[in-house]
Amino acid sequence: MNLILVFEQMLNGLQFGVMLFLMAAGLTLVFGIMNLVNLAHGSLYMVGAYLTVAAVQWTGSYPLGVLLGLIGTLVVGMLVEVIALRTLYERDHLDQVLATFGLILFFNELIAILWGRAALYTSLPTYLQGFIEIIPGSIYPVYRALVIGVGLLVGAVLWYVVAKTRLGMLIRAGASNRIMVAALGVNIRLLYTVVFGFGAALAGLAGLMAGPIYAVQPGMGELILIQVFVVIVIGGIGSIRGAFVGSLIVGMVDTLGRAFLKPLLGAFISPPAAEAAGPALASMLIYLLMALVLAVRPEGLFPAKSG
Amino acid sequence: MGARTLILAVCVLLLAAVPALATLLGQLYYIDLLRRVMIFAIAAASLNLILGYGGLVSFGHAAYLGVGAYSVGILAFYGVHNGWLQWAVAIAASALVALVIGAISVRTRGIYFIMITLAFTQMLYYLGVSVEEYGGDDGMRLKVKSQFSGLVDLDDPVAFYYLVLALLLVVIYLVHRLVNSRFGMVLRAAKSNEARSRAIGFSPYPYQLVAFVISGAICGLAGALLANQTSYIAPAFMDWTRSGEIMFMVILGGMGTAPGPALGAFALLIVEDLLAGWTQHWQIILGPLLVLCVLFFRRGLAGLLPGGARHG
Numbered sequence: 001m002n003l004i005l006v007f008e009q010m011l012n013g014l015q016f017g018v019m020l021f022l023m024a025a026g027l028t029l030v031f032g033i034m035n036l037v038n039l040a041h042g043s044l045y046m047v048g049a050y051l052t053v054a055a056v057q058w059t060g061s062y063p064l065g066v067l068l069g070l071i072g073t074l075v076v077g078m079l080v081e082v083i084a085l086r087t088l089y090e091r092d093h094l095d096q097v098l099a100t101f102g103l104i105l106f107f108n109e110l111i112a113i114l115w116g117r118a119a120l121y122t123s124l125p126t127y128l129q130g131f132i133e134i135i136p137g138s139i140y141p142v143y144r145a146l147v148i149g150v151g152l153l154v155g156a157v158l159w160y161v162v163a164k165t166r167l168g169m170l171i172r173a174g175a176s177n178r179i180m181v182a183a184l185g186v187n188i189r190l191l192y193t194v195v196f197g198f199g200a201a202l203a204g205l206a207g208l209m210a211g212p213i214y215a216v217q218p219g220m221g222e223l224i225l226i227q228v229f230v231v232i233v234i235g236g237i238g239s240i241r242g243a244f245v246g247s248l249i250v251g252m253v254d255t256l257g258r259a260f261l262k263p264l265l266g267a268f269i270s271p272p273a274a275e276a277a278g279p280a281l282a283s284m285l286i287y288l289l290m291a292l293v294l295a296v297r298p299e300g301l302f303p304a305k306s307g
Numbered sequence: 308m309g310a311r312t313l314i315l316a317v318c319v320l321l322l323a324a325v326p327a328l329a330t331l332l333g334q335l336y337y338i339d340l341l342r343r344v345m346i347f348a349i350a351a352a353s354l355n356l357i358l359g360y361g362g363l364v365s366f367g368h369a370a371y372l373g374v375g376a377y378s379v380g381i382l383a384f385y386g387v388h389n390g391w392l393q394w395a396v397a398i399a400a401s402a403l404v405a406l407v408i409g410a411i412s413v414r415t416r417g418i419y420f421i422m423i424t425l426a427f428t429q430m431l432y433y434l435g436v437s438v439e440e441y442g443g444d445d446g447m448r449l450k451v452k453s454q455f456s457g458l459v460d461l462d463d464p465v466a467f468y469y470l471v472l473a474l475l476l477v478v479i480y481l482v483h484r485l486v487n488s489r490f491g492m493v494l495r496a497a498k499s500n501e502a503r504s505r506a507i508g509f510s511p512y513p514y515q516l517v518a519f520v521i522s523g524a525i526c527g528l529a530g531a532l533l534a535n536q537t538s539y540i541a542p543a544f545m546d547w548t549r550s551g552e553i554m555f556m557v558i559l560g561g562m563g564t565a566p567g568p569a570l571g572a573f574a575l576l577i578v579e580d581l582l583a584g585w586t587q588h589w590q591i592i593l594g595p596l597l598v599l600c601v602l603f604f605r606r607g608l609a610g611l612l613p614g615g616a617r618h619g
Contacts, residue, residue, distance in 0.1 A: 102597030
């Protein structure tokens with residue numbers, strides 16, 4: 001294995017990591033502020049991917065389709081919050097898990113009815129299909145580089161909004177004491193709907209960016225959702241910073257594990273054994289990492305101060 | 308309690324009469340369906356022990372179903388068809404897996420616990436998918452069912468049916484005795500108020516961990532039964548939606564009640580069967596139905612029985 005290959009795989013890890021972060025940020029915000037466990041966050045990821053595919057076909061323009069897909073997911077997220085989830089804030093986590101589990105069944109089947117169960121593949125515009133040379137001798141797909149850029153940019157904007165703006169102040173205040181914030185004259189219900197909508201849009205963004213890289217199909221949201229759970233458990237629930245660090249760790253470990261565990265094992269044990277054990281171990285790696293982190297720090301790496 | 312006991316006794320008698328009725332009506336399919344229902348009732352009863360009485364929201368009970376099923380399948384793969392041995396290994400293996408998962412997850416609370424149990428189950432799912440020797444993603448067939456020295460023949464659908472019914476009753480009785488013992492009192496005390504149970508000198512961790520392991524072991528037995536029921540073992544047994552279904556059975560039936568899980572398993576699987584016979588897109592109805600149950604039907608089916616309120 002040469003260094004350029006390692007470098008490329010690290011970029012892939014970064015790309016997967018920022019995608020996980022977009023999901024984890026929304027999920028952890030919703031949990032930290034509304035104390036809501038939303039399993040249907042993966043469904044919003046799927047909705048984002050499908051709406052974008054449909055909008056790109058309809059408008060014939062990729063940027064316009066992406067914009068429509070994002071707005072669509074935002075609207076779907078707000079509708080779900082107003083119709084189904086709002087009543088769940090006061091319930092215990094068990095009820096929230098079951099109700100949002102029901103929503104997943106609904107969304108997966110709805111998508112299957114509308115678009116069928118077969119995977120869809122999105123075609124990218126030609127200007128995103130090329131390659132760029134990041135370091136001499138190594139070319140990298142423009143699209144994946146764009147995903148990394150967008151992810152990091154969104155992360156920075158998110159940090160700025162939460163830490164530096166009035167909206168962010170309200171969000172943080174709502175997380176620590178919602179009754180007090182409401183008493184001060186802030187429409188907390190509206191604030192919650194807005195936060196949920198933004199979380200949904202972030203999930204939709206992750207979904208629409210995942211579209212051209214992975215397959216767009218019903219149930220695509222659950223695969224990434226459980227990995228996002230691992231991210232959140234490692235990073236600490238309710239903490240954006242934890243979500244960011246957790247995402248990069250999980251993205252790197254998973255990608256590098258899948259790429260290099262088999263050859264690495266082959267150096268120590270017989271090739272047939274490595275052939276069998278490598279993929280199995282690679283797919284378990286992030287869960288083992290989670291167990292390890294929990295054994296040392298049961299609250300995750302960056303536990304949120306507001307609880 | 309008189310009316311409640313009577314109703315439940317009638318339910319058991321009806322279950323016992325199913326093979327005779329089904330044979331009479333020529334509808335053998337129902338023997339198969341209800342056997343499946345009862346196997347899931349065992350799994351749900353095992354989850355009820357930790358969820359209903361212990362307050363541990365395990366979102367990964369399908370893991371033990373899978374471990375139990377794969378234990379039977381893998382032993383059969385190597386030519387070991389002795390049912391006593393297969394089922395003992397299934398129970399021991401799932402207890403061991405529950406011990407490892409429990410040792411890490413029981414230390415955490417609330418949402419962490421939910422996510423961790425889910426994540427570990429997903430890990431086992433991927434393990435099942437990636438081990439090609441045992442069928443990988445497609446799973447493997449169980450060519451010969453568990454053999455019990457000629458005592459019970461699992462290829463006889465009626466004999467298998469009564470075995471599952473007997474095991475279900477034993478499991479429900481066992482869980483009932485367990486939660487009413489000293490051990491169960493401590494478990495329930497930790498659920499209702501952890502700080503107080505610590506204050507009177509009980510650290511909940513060992514009790515919760517033991518309950519977690521017992522629960523996993525019972526669910527492993529259900530897995531061994533399920534492997535024989537379907538003659539087929541696949542990673543799909545450990546799919547996370549399966550965990551969600553088992554959890555929903557407990558809630559629907561009424562958690563923390565003895566008959567609840569069985570009632571829930573019955574209701575959910577029969578509704579699924581009816582909807583699936585009606586439209587292939589049955590999940591679009593089941594999903595919202597689930598949401599409505601959570602929002603408006605909080606006491607569960609067992610709460611509808613007379614005398615159920617006392618357990619409230």
